[in-house]
Amino acid sequence: MLDHSHQDWAARAAMLDLRGKAFINGKFVEAASGKTFDSINPATGAVLTAVAECDAEDVDRAVTAGRRAFEAGHWSRMAPGDRKAVLLKLADLLRANLEEMALLDSLDMGKTITDASTIDAPGSAHFFQWYAEAIDKLYDEVAPTGPGDLALVRRVPLGVVGAVTPWNFPLDMATWKSAAALAAGNSVVLKPAEQSPLSALRLAELAAEAGVPEGVFNVVPGFGHTAGKALGLHMDVDCLAFTGSTAIGKMFMQYSGQSNLKQVWPETGGKSPNIVFADCEDLDAAADMAAFGIFFNQGEVCSANSRLYVERAIKDEFVARLKERATAMQPGDPLDPASKMGAIVDEKQTQGIMRFVEAGKETANLVTGGARVTVDGKGCFVQPTIFDEVSQDDPLARDEIFGPVLSVIAFDSEDEAVRMANDSIYGLAASVWTDNLSRACRVADRLHVGTVSVNTVDALSAQTPFGGMKQSGFGRDLSLHSLDKYTALKTTWIKYKA
Template identity: 60%
Template sequence: MTCQPSPRHHPDWADAARAVRIETRAFIDGSYTEASDGATFDCINPATGAVLGRVASCSAADVDRAVAAARRSFDAGDWSRCDPAVRRRALIRLADLIEEHRDTLAILETLDTGKLIRDSATLDIPGSADVFRFFGEACDKLLDEAVPVGPGALAMITREPVGVVGAVVPWNFPLKMAAWKCAPALAAGNSVLLKPAEQSPLTALHLAGLAAEAGIPPGVFNVLPGFGPDAGGPIGLHPDVDCVGFTGSTEVGKLFLGYAGRSNMKRVWLECGGKSAFIVCPDAGDLKAAAEAAAAGIFFNQGEVCSATSRLFVHEDIQADFTALLLDAAQAYAPGNPLDLASGMGAMVSEEQTGRVLSYIETGKAEADLLCGGSRVLAETGGSFIAPTIFTHVDPRAVIATEEIFGPVLSVISFRNEADVVGLANASIYGLGASIWTRDLDRAVRMSRALHVGSVSVNAVDHVDLRTPFGGVKQSGNGRDLSLHAFEKYLDLKTTWISIRETAA
């Protein structure tokens, strides 16, 4: 369920942030611990450039420790084979604890990623609690099946946890993506290794302590901060990891497919890149509402959203009017201090990502017309801020219109007719989401069916709900997060056939 509570107003979020305690150790087998070799890395606040702490940098040796603990806990059965009502109570308790710690978690998320505190406090943290509660409530309601095969036999289909699950999550929605992966995997009875992105480990590490407090047994939930090649790769290659759920770039997703082939052919579920289309038809109706949605679709969370609608297709008959409204809507996203409720957009997650986005912007200046933005701002803060950027008269084959930028950069492309825009929207290696704006129901259904993507929002943008599946096709990945369908990734189906004597001996 989409959770949008009223913003929580602190007298000063910055004062509250100074009082937050930061956990920097890994969490393995029920306890916080340093990395095996004592290695650490600097966790940076991207809004200021300041070091928040030195976080344990896990390696293959730590992965081995965590996998051994996870396998032991799984085989012991205290979680994997317990009454599902036990798991239900623990996961609902964890959801309650997330809500009790919501301010601390929101501050950690904002300090770690540069995202706005109002989004962390009202969307990300409450939404993460909702995910654990949803799957907790569902885990004792998954029913096995008896198949009618005649009087001489009994056939049963049972659902069993796959075993040890690696959850590798990105830096744009750290706690929420951890919840999307870990909640259904835990609810199904698996043991989990969570590997947060090195740019954003803090909420995952805090979550580990809450999970233990909620009653999740030692070894069942482990958190391994560190760099991809050092910790993520060993998870993908480990022969005793049965499944990996990954959200991140398409490039790294392909690495995990290779890791599976090189090791034990573990299943790999991928939610990867996107280049989603936002299509404004000539009968869209309220163009102002559509323009505001288009701005939100690319500038929310600094454009660091896999399903961001970074390609805006506008019918040529309304392009001039719509572009003017879009420019007005973009003014609401002026970057500022993420801890200030008045800021319109936060900081980019890192200097590396800032440089990557600015490089794409320079490419765009040679490919199209710059309508607004196009530069770094607030450099005096020491932070990584980029102005909301819009390019017009973009060739649909241009670099900025085809490659995932993962920043606040929008490409505006004109189209002439429905067949034209469907073809342009589908001409992408990605297939995560799309948005259609029209008042014609026939057109909405017709285009939704023709678009080769995982989710379509009509007269809305990038709508996500706990009760509906989320995921992509093509190089956006496979499998689905959210909804009861998420269980399918973390459960095996077993058929048991029992022959029965038709008469008593």
């Protein structure tokens, strides 16, 4: 079905019916102010559609709808098997509309249609299915007590969950938050990134079609300083799940303290290290995955392996292999299946990446790339870029660039590699390449990150939690553990005549 040519994808894109209104209480509605903002295709600069610019009034409408639905119990007290059936239908609808969902993300934020159609959109359906199937397999507890006492410990939904999601994986990040929150029985108010709201709006429509009751799943597009802030400060939001920058994550925690002490679950920045030891026997595989780890999704990945530590004995050889791979991954039209990289999300992000690149040319050795380019004379595109001989204290090695920029640093010992890898304010992910099992386990134990991938990069699944340590935040997406974010422990103690 997805074996389409460039022309096929372009034709399908031209036929899309784009949703730009907010989705509140089961209906598409204009923002209360009537304001809109443009959704822009970063590959061409063309305006895709006007999108409702929601603010505090719209957020309040959505939260009110969510609370009303929660109290009514049509979803929150629905039998687990029935809630499961609805989310399974939503997964099926995502698969039935897979091409449309993939195109929305490709057009909205510049990712390649190949990645959107084979990774993001199928992933969204998979995660909804996974959480649906978990709903009727989660058991509560009976605490150990003496005769005459029965203590029941249950996980109950919190109420209204606010979710603020980033632009790099618009559909998947919306899914990671909403699938788990909905599975637990909550109402959701989702604020997608202003750069990429289109797939979230379509997701809400599909959820309603699947049978999610009115008011249970709402989407309020808008800007972070208005709609996002309003959600963070709202007195009737019970939980705020956030993926984005560390700076904004800190703001949401402040909003909680300034309002109703709502739970905040931040999953924030990263500067993930990739450590390649000389005893790694398959350097081609390591080079393939090192390139993937930084250039996939144009490097716009919070867990991107942007710091590469290579044992000095193999460093030059390894960098040469990486250069070959980078050269073969030049950006192109995102709708062309032959393109290996797509567009950067917008002009602001592109300029930010290039500031790092230009500064790096003065402090490190540019191996390849380093230029902003266009496709057909248009767009926000940056070449895959590798810097060698980067110092540990260079901004190239310390700051989250969020683009296709790799910093290479040599090391001479295991201790040195671990020390430099841990020398970061972030702790989201790390990779280790070695054929020594003891070293793999030893180094993995010493890395202060949420996920260590051994002989691969950025490993994740529905079954395993995703999240970090330090200033990468403490939120966890995926796995059954993520349901802890969206439920509360409630004890019911019953005394009876023994």
